[in-house]
Amino acid sequence: MFEINKLIRPSLRDLKPYSSARDEYEGEAEVYLDANENPEGNYNRYPDPLQRSLKNQIANRVQISSNQIFIGNGSDEVIDLLIRLCCVPGQDQIITFVPTYGMYKVSAKINDIEVLELPMDENFQPIVNADNPEWNNPKNKLLFLCSPNNPTGNLVKDSLVEDLLSTFKGLVVIDEAYIQFTKENSLINCLNKHNNLFVIQTFSKSLGLAGARIGMGFGSVEMIDWLNKIKPPYNVSVLNQEAALKKMLESQENASSEVDRIVQNRKELEVQLGGLKNIIKIYKSDANFLLVEVLEGEKMYNELLRNGIVVRKRKEISANALRVTVGTKEENRKLINVISSLAV
Numbered sequence: 001m002f003e004i005n006k007l008i009r010p011s012l013r014d015l016k017p018y019s020s021a022r023d024e025y026e027g028e029a030e031v032y033l034d035a036n037e038n039p040e041g042n043y044n045r046y047p048d049p050l051q052r053s054l055k056n057q058i059a060n061r062v063q064i065s066s067n068q069i070f071i072g073n074g075s076d077e078v079i080d081l082l083i084r085l086c087c088v089p090g091q092d093q094i095i096t097f098v099p100t101y102g103m104y105k106v107s108a109k110i111n112d113i114e115v116l117e118l119p120m121d122e123n124f125q126p127i128v129n130a131d132n133p134e135w136n137n138p139k140n141k142l143l144f145l146c147s148p149n150n151p152t153g154n155l156v157k158d159s160l161v162e163d164l165l166s167t168f169k170g171l172v173v174i175d176e177a178y179i180q181f182t183k184e185n186s187l188i189n190c191l192n193k194h195n196n197l198f199v200i201q202t203f204s205k206s207l208g209l210a211g212a213r214i215g216m217g218f219g220s221v222e223m224i225d226w227l228n229k230i231k232p233p234y235n236v237s238v239l240n241q242e243a244a245l246k247k248m249l250e251s252q253e254n255a256s257s258e259v260d261r262i263v264q265n266r267k268e269l270e271v272q273l274g275g276l277k278n279i280i281k282i283y284k285s286d287a288n289f290l291l292v293e294v295l296e297g298e299k300m301y302n303e304l305l306r307n308g309i310v311v312r313k314r315k316e317i318s319a320n321a322l323r324v325t326v327g328t329k330e331e332n333r334k335l336i337n338v339i340s341s342l343a344v
């Protein structure tokens, strides 16, 4: 039986969180003399620490209660706070399935937390083995799974996620940074069925706001309360909140057209790359990038750079693996031109 209070670091269980001026007074006043702000200026006031307007918009969109939403300074902050909330430094452990997004391990290491890296199969699906004695180690507090996975681009099968949720004793964190590029439903819909599930999404990918640093966490009311207790009081600036709210309102009008365009461009890019002699393999992607195996990866990377195009080396896959983000049609054309000029 999963109990959130047992998952919280013992030293935090009696934490009295910092109470900011904006926590103690909610609503509109005529004169604010409570937070030692400068009385003049455009951005002279502290932001809403609980980002209520933004959460209300998101709640409407994803059909969840706003007290099941956490907003972080990017989803990287959400990852870090989950680790800090649940794992005792020098003692506890998180589980990941590799290859995957690098920040789970980096955040764990920064917090002096061990990482148990379990393998995926040849289709980059996690190998779930609940008989592995390490699986039930009480040190395992969090399991991070990315779907669609970065850098491989594939979705994880629902049945495997179900296996994880039913056998893992800690919190299962599903990182859905790229979910909007797929036809699959978000696991947010399953939150009320599984209280050991936590879902992460971001404004950085399909919503095009990587510069504004807005990450979202969706979980049980208790888990969100805990995250609110340990976060820096004003973790999301007024500017970030404004940018995200504006984006929510705009994207109501042109709904999924941006995402459709990126997915269409990905399909075209896949066909074009597939026709080139120096591209050995293109992995099936449900995200806004393609993982490719090429002839002479290092050389291609450097040639692309020399032509002003930056892609990402993915050495954990192979020495010749590159991860290419889907750009505009024009950017993709430039990429294809450079790669095909290397093939001759």
Ligand SMILES: Cc1ncc(COP(=O)(O)O)c(C=O)c1O
Residues within 6 Å of the ligand: 073, 074, 075, 076, 077, 101, 146, 150, 175, 177, 201, 202, 203, 204, 210, 213, 214, 215
């Ligand atoms: C799987 C995954 N999760 C989280 C992030 C971080 O996103 P954010 O910009 O919200 O911090 C990334 C960024 O590339 C990512 O690929």
